Amino acid sequence: MNNSTYDIIIIGGGIIGCSTAYNLMNRDRGLKLGVIEPDPSYSRASSTLSLANVRVQFSLKENIQISQYTQQVLTVFDKEMATDRYTPHISFRREGNLFLIDAKREKIAKQALSLQQELGCSVHWWPPEEIKSRYSIYRTEGLIGGTFGDTDGHVDPHAFLRGYRTKADVLGATFIEDEVTRVITQAGCVSGVQLASGKTLKSKVVVNCAGAWAGIVARTAGVDIPVEPVKRQVFVFDPAVKPKGPLPLTFLPSGLYFRTETGGTIVIGKSMEKDPKRIEFSWDEKRFTEVLWPELAEFAPTFDTLKLLRGWAGLYAVNRLDGNAILGEWPTLKGFFLANGFSGHGLQQAPAVGRYLSELILGIEPALDLSVFHPERILDNRPVSEAGLV
Numbered sequence: 088m089n090n091s092t093y094d095i096i097i098i099g100g101g102i103i104g105c106s107t108a109y110n111l112m113n114r115d116r117g118l119k120l121g122v123i124e125p126d127p128s129y130s131r132a133s134s135t136l137s138l139a140n141v142r143v144q145f146s147l148k149e150n151i152q153i154s155q156y157t158q159q160v161l162t163v164f165d166k167e168m169a170t171d172r173y174t175p176h177i178s179f180r181r182e183g184n185l186f187l188i189d190a191k192r193e194k195i196a197k198q199a200l201s202l203q204q205e206l207g208c209s210v211h212w213w214p215p216e217e218i219k220s221r222y223s224i225y226r227t228e229g230l231i232g233g234t235f236g237d238t239d240g241h242v243d244p245h246a247f248l249r250g251y252r253t254k255a256d257v258l259g260a261t262f263i264e265d266e267v268t269r270v271i272t273q274a275g276c277v278s279g280v281q282l283a284s285g286k287t288l289k290s291k292v293v294v295n296c297a298g299a300w301a302g303i304v305a306r307t308a309g310v311d312i313p314v315e316p317v318k319r320q321v322f323v324f325d326p327a328v329k330p331k332g333p334l335p336l337t338f339l340p341s342g343l344y345f346r347t348e349t350g351g352t353i354v355i356g357k358s359m360e361k362d363p364k365r366i367e368f369s370w371d372e373k374r375f376t377e378v379l380w381p382e383l384a385e386f387a388p389t390f391d392t393l394k395l396l397r398g399w400a401g402l403y404a405v406n407r408l409d410g411n412a413i414l415g416e417w418p419t420l421k422g423f424f425l426a427n428g429f430s431g432h433g434l435q436q437a438p439a440v441g442r443y444l445s446e447l448i449l450g451i452e453p454a455l456d457l458s459v460f461h462p463e464r465i466l467d468n469r470p471v472s473e474a475g476l477v
């Protein structure tokens with residue numbers, strides 16, 4: 088095998104690419120594996136711009152099982168990923184997720200809750216009085232209750248990504264600072280990638296882990312996937328009156344969400360229909376002052392007085408078909424694997440997705456069957472949707 092020939096090439100070294108690289112190398116240290124990533128600072132990668140929340144509160148069985156596995160991985164991550172070059176401290180804070188439910192969503196929420204409980208998740212139904220007794224600053228008028236997942240929480244996304252990347256590197260993966268300009272195909276199979284530097288790398292297995300850029304990358308191979316970048320904005324403010332203790336990631340029925348951050352600050356956001364569907368990172372504080380703040384202050388009047396500190400914009404890689412991951416080999420292009428379209432929940436899916444892809448590529452029976460997310464459903468126009476909880 089010459090220098091430019093690889094067993095496997097991964098396009099994109101975000102959390103999905105790095106978890107996949109780690110899982111592959113961990114199973115077979117003899118692999119020649121290349122990860123192409125143009126920006127080692129990850130200034131635009133969704134992984135580092137994420138809120139890094141992890142929750143079992145989904146309504147699709149497989150998404151719940153993915154998160155259960157993630158939560159197991161996170162509890163041992165720092166130790167498992169430690170190398171003499173870097174020991175991650177992902178700071179997994181299990182402060183809980185609270186979904187507030189109005190009458191319109193009662194049936195969906197209760198169905199999801201029973202499935203979560205059936206699968207062994209620690210999620211509870213709280214009537215309005217319980218919510219009020221725990222978080223007295225919340226107004227509960229118009230709510231019929233809420234579901235609280237006490238194992239849900241968040242991590243430091245930088246440490247999470249760097250943990251996987253460093254470990255994959257130490258196990259023998261090669262990280263190449265370059266950009267894939269074209270996936271090369273030949274007679275229905277992938278045969279390599281062309282890079283912006285002018286180099287060509289050969290491989291019979293190419294994995295698309297390009298996040299919000301995945302649709303662009305796939306098109307260079309003649310593959311059309313319904314994945315598009317959508318800009319999302321996050322804001323951080325300092326409330327005049329600090330809440331007593333941490334607030335869980337709290338979701339209002341409107342989709343507005345917020346939680347406490349270190350130092351008593353609060354992070355807040357809301358996905359909106361009119362969010363630009365393109366690669367764009369501008370940040371507009373009017374979104375906060377005109378939309379989010381009034382809505383928040385209505386729900387928690389104590390946040391009437393605050394100081395907006397900062398914020399940022401990042402990209403969701405939205406799967407237009409059903410908002411869920413697309414995982415597996417593209418049916419009409421041998422060797423072209425996809426791990427795309429995670430929409431707003433890809434960071435927490437990285438451990439299970441990396442393990443699953445490594446199993447598919449190496450021909451090992453998957454520990455968790457995620458075939459429901461196979462790309463075939465794109466060609467068949469067969470959505471696999473969450474029941475509208477988020």
Ligand SMILES: Cc1cc2nc3c(=O)[nH]c(=O)nc-3n(C[C@H](O)[C@H](O)[C@H](O)COP(=O)(O)OP(=O)(O)OC[C@H]3O[C@@H](n4cnc5c(N)ncnc54)[C@H](O)[C@@H]3O)c2cc1C
Nearest residue numbers: 099101102103133134137138140267298401432433434435
């Ligand atoms: C504001 C915000 C909040 C979020 N909150 C959460 C959350 O709370 N929980 C959660 O689970 N998820 C969350 N997400 C989603 C999550 O961040 C993503 O689903 C996840 O990070 C996707 O990882 P990735 O590796 O696919 O993509 P990325 O991290 O974007 O990595 C893709 C990489 O591909 C590289 N790339 C692009 N084009 C090419 C090319 N041509 N050649 C080579 N490399 C290329 C890019 O440089 C990039 O580094 C959030 C996202 C945003 C924006």
